[in-house]
Amino acid sequence: MxxxxxxxxxxxxxxxxxxxxxxxxxxxxxxxxxxxxxxxxxxxxxxxxxxxxxxxxxxxxxxxxxxxxxxxxxxxxxxxxxxxxxxxxxxxxxxxxxxxxxxxxxxxxxxxxxxxxxxxxxxxxxxxxxxxxxxxxxxxxxxxxxxxxxxxxxxxxxxxxxSVKSDAEVEEIEDALAVTAEAYRAVMAATRPGRVESELVSGLQGVALAHDRQQSFNPIVSVRGEVLHNTSYANTLADGDLLLVDSGAESRRWYASDITRTFPVSGSFTPQQREVYEIVLAMQTAAIEAASPEKTNRELHLLAALTATQGLIDIGLMKGDPEAAVRAGAHALFFPHGLGHMMGQDVHDMEDLGDAVGYEDGEKRSEQFGLGFLRMARKLKPGFVITIEPGIYFVPALIDGWRSEGRFVDFICYDRLNDYRSFGGIRIEDDVLITDSGARVLGSGIPKTVEDLEAVVGV
Ligand SMILES: [Mn+2]
Incomplete structure (x- = not known):
């Protein structure tokens, strides 16, 4: 440039x-x-x-x-x-x-x-x-x-x-992602019981600083992943915790990257963690595979929500007709935020310009809890760069509140949730370019499958 x-x-x-x-x-x-x-x-x-x-x-x-x-x-x-x-x-x-x-x-x-x-x-x-x-x-x-x-x-x-990124802009984002990938590998290797979140943050930021880069936003590095915008780094990592890391370095020309990975502090997922992790990964995979100029981002969001609901039914935490549950918004107990946002020069690209970025003229945000937080709903176009970042969280206060109100008792198996009160949350996020025919995940790849993560965490 x-x-x-x-x-x-x-x-x-x-x-x-x-x-x-x-x-x-x-x-x-x-x-x-x-x-x-x-x-x-x-x-x-x-x-x-x-x-x-x-x-x-x-x-x-x-x-x-x-x-x-x-x-x-x-x-x-x-x-x-x-x-x-x-x-x-x-x-x-x-x-x-x-x-x-x-x-x-x-x-x-x-x-x-x-x-x-x-x-x-x-x-x-x-x-x-x-x-x-x-x-x-x-x-x-x-x-x-x-x-x-x-x-x-x-x-x-x-x-x-x-909104439409040039090849040079995509190169900038991939340049940022190269630094971010290096930072994630460093944090994954340094993760083990007894470390404090702030020590891992210093490693993350140290990699970016060594490349003379700023962060695109304040990193989230937390064993309390269910707190969506958690910016405290005071917890000590314990065996059995999941660590959620949401961060990204900027490129030389100040383009953003924005990645989330969640992995076990011990280096091995428990069976319960693994089950939920595979659901979140399936949500993300389904959305990435469906992403194309034929789709709106709202459709991708709802596809991820349906995938979550089917997965949660399979493990006994939800019940009933999955499509009806998603229409009603019952899945938002577990997936309360939007699938993602535009990304470019800003991490939430052009958020200063309001909903003109993510919504068509005259199109309004949903008033439903969960869907209403979707920043990007509009039809996708080649050249758009979006994040695809589904998650599943267990927020005790939300579970208790909904349960006491009797919300969605036909769809949610509240009794089964007692075993998940200290689970935390899982989110997986990548940055995705919409192409003429589909989509391409940007960057050279950061460990994401259960097997790949278990191979690098604490090693
Ligand atoms: Mn994001």
């Missing part, structure tokens, strides 16, 4: 949004506890996609006459002392294919001139408070009015463009 790539992406965007000017605002540094002590910088993904520069305090303005201006910070003579020799605005402009540059402090006045000429300024929804304030300042509006002025046309154009 180079200046030609980014220039072409902006040209395509311009074509889709024919009137007005387009403002793409980059991120600023985010202070931790005082202004100069900041979180690791992460550039806005739309800015990365259209400009490709990971530096704080920039903006791109695409003008109605086809002109483009890259706005950036003014250099101070002392910067060389603090930062050493570094790329300046002109260098960034060259790398991103801009011929015109200006300093950030001139942007509000430039926008005022355009507004005075009746030019609409299209912009995307901010997700950081400081960017709402900055957009208010640039656009000369109250920051509380920024949200309602977001350009629906620009959102749709960006979603349409970023």
């Amino acid at each position: 180079n200046a030609v790539t980014y220039t072409e992406r902006r040209r395509v965007l311009r074509e889709k949004v024919s009137d007005g000017a387009i403002l793409i605002l980059g991120n600023a540094e985010a202070p931790r506890n005082y202004a100069d002590n900041v979180y690791p910088f992460r550039q806005d993904s739309n800015f990365l996609y259209y400009v490709g520069v990971s530096e704080a305090g920039m903006a791109a303005l695409l003008l109605p006459d086809g002109g483009e201006v890259l706005f950036g910070r003014t250099e101070h003579p002392d910067d060389l002392v603090w930062f050493g020799p570094h790329a300046i605005l002109a260098d960034h402009a060259g790398a991103a294919g801009f011929t015109n540059t200006a300093f950030m402090e001139t942007l509000p006045e430039k926008v005022r001139q355009l507004q005075a000429g009746g030019v609409t300024i299209h912009y995307l929804p901010p997700y950081r408070g400081d960017r709402s304030l900055e957009l208010g300042r640039i656009l000369h509006i109250d920051p509380r009015e920024v949200a309602q002025g977001v350009s629906v046309g620009l959102v749709k154009a960006v979603v349409a463009q970023r």
Whole structure:
């Protein structure tokens, strides 16, 4: 990816949004506890996609006459002392294919001139408070009015463009996955009773850091896999536990990867764990095999739910007609989340742009528990990269709540669940490219079958 790539992406965007000017605002540094002590910088993904520069305090303005201006910070003579020799605005402009540059402090006045000429300024929804304030300042509006002025046309154009990945983008994702695979092998080898979750997290992040990569998101490394977004790392691993690891490194050009594996701390699945694991693997295999441009992602989700229900009936935890159980939503006691999401420059790609990413125009999220959490429901297209990440969990509070309400007693064998109260949860996740005829699992492979996992965990 180079200046030609980014220039072409902006040209395509311009074509889709024919009137007005387009403002793409980059991120600023985010202070931790005082202004100069900041979180690791992460550039806005739309800015990365259209400009490709990971530096704080920039903006791109695409003008109605086809002109483009890259706005950036003014250099101070002392910067060389603090930062050493570094790329300046002109260098960034060259790398991103801009011929015109200006300093950030001139942007509000430039926008005022355009507004005075009746030019609409299209912009995307901010997700950081400081960017709402900055957009208010640039656009000369109250920051509380920024949200309602977001350009629906620009959102749709960006979603349409970023949803379909080029070969170069797929290569980036596979580059990220190569680092992630190395990290998983390290964590699997280091897993044994007595280790603390945080020790495994350090191994995981150490591999990525050794490659000078950030994580795509905060890793989940937990023996309490049934807590879906568990970000505590304090538990000590015990014989009999399952360890769930959901993580991914970024690529050199800040593309995401997102993998989940669940494996036994002891290195061997118990018969009970193995039974449930094989069901989750069957859910994932069925969804991957069915994935193609002929299908919607909702259909894949429901296929995984049906596979789960059939498997749970086979081991005596559910009963009745599996299709009726899935229609009613009874399986969501065990599989309460969506099958997956788009992935690309973001781990949940374009989630800042809302449900326009995963739902067709006019299509609404289900109100049913479980199905309502599905981020991606729409028809698949070649070039989409999605995650396929089914799971089965035993959440004691949810089981007790449903049981006391008498929910789905025709489908759920509550008495049998007493043996699963400390089971935890299993999720298996891969990143999948939709092709012209089907789908391809990205990356070179990370141990996933019972046999493959037992061969590497703790070894
Ligand atoms: Mn995911």
